[in-house]
Amino acid sequence: MSSILLTTKGNNGEELPKKLQLYSFSTSPPSFSVRIALNFKGLDYEYKAVNLFKGEQHRPEFIKINPIGFIPALMDGDMVIADSFAIILYLEEKYPQHPLLPRDLANKAINYQAANFVCSSIQPLIRLPILKYIGENVGHEEKVPWVHKHVGKGFAGLEKLLKYHAGKYATGDEIFLADVLLAPYIIGYLQRYNFDMSEYPLLSRLAEAYIQVPSIQDAMPEKQPDFPIN
Template identity: 60%
Template sequence: MIDYEASGGGVEESKKLKLYSYWRSSCSCRVRIALNLKGLDYEYKAVNLVKGEQFSPEYLKLNPIGYVPVLVDGDIVVADSFAILMASIACSSSLYLEEKYPQHPLLPQDLQKRAINYQAANIVSSSIQPFQNLAVLKYIGEKVGPDERLPWVKYCIGNGFAALEKLLKGYAGKYATGDEADLFLAPQINVAIKMFKLDMVVPSSLFPPGKK
């Protein structure tokens, strides 16, 4: 159960970041990785999506659409992982965590690599993750039947990963886009393999020599 009550602690405790999260959510995982990379202490607020806790009146006050994660930073409430990590403020690209907590940057300094990171994050958030959403899975199951749901989802997710492979094949290094670890890709691959049994073996033809 989610605890929305004030902790009653001291000033420092009240200023502590709070992350409303679900353990199996790839979107929540992105933010947990970012917070840990930046060395930020935060309070974990578990939201059980299977039990429907995200639709409680209290939680909907934090995020009207009822998704996780939600980050509470003092009086500031930021919902959705993309908004937390890559918020758009005054029509200019900005990162909430990056602007507020600049230690251990989340993006490379190189502008081209940074642009590739943005593109990859957009593919994940728009063309892969939505098909793994519980509400979407339920709706698909109702429309095509439970036996067809998994193949349909795997097909859509696979198309998204195929697009990612084509985008990233010229930028591979220690990690997907160079030598800086990414936040969006690892959680999505984990869910694709563990929940949907997606074959993540990539044909060698997609990679240039020495870039596998």
């Protein structure tokens, strides 16, 4: 992807670094994850709303930023990074304050596994284009069962994976990468799809813990400038 230079002019005409810009959608779980990471690292950013329901992700000006037409995307100076996992790992490398990866190698590996459960086994199967295709070609009444099936499968795997590693949060008593990726799903799907969490006691407990964390509270969909969605 070609770089886009983002600078602003100071009083003397010198070029100054521009604030981080996040292309986001309030109810998008991947965008939610990136907002959590930015908040934990104390990074100020400009919110650039991209309304997925109106198809703004397909507009030419956004395709120049992310040719695949997905959000979130982050602009950091002359860097453009798309994909929530890539953005969070980039932030982890460049902005080391409040690390989102533990130093312990075994714990770090569990965080990577849990994050990939979300990014590989849940997120791709419930994107809006997939649900739109199901609605148009199978039936609108099949969308919610589809979400329940695939989210449930991912949650079952996470419940087993984290069973022997969880503390207050997913992999101990600190917020790490696994929490940042997982929180939007176990918070959001309880609300949006009336998801039955009775089979996932560990994830249910984590959901209750997450909603008490200020950096997660501030990243919630209802706290974003493009919420509510019409």
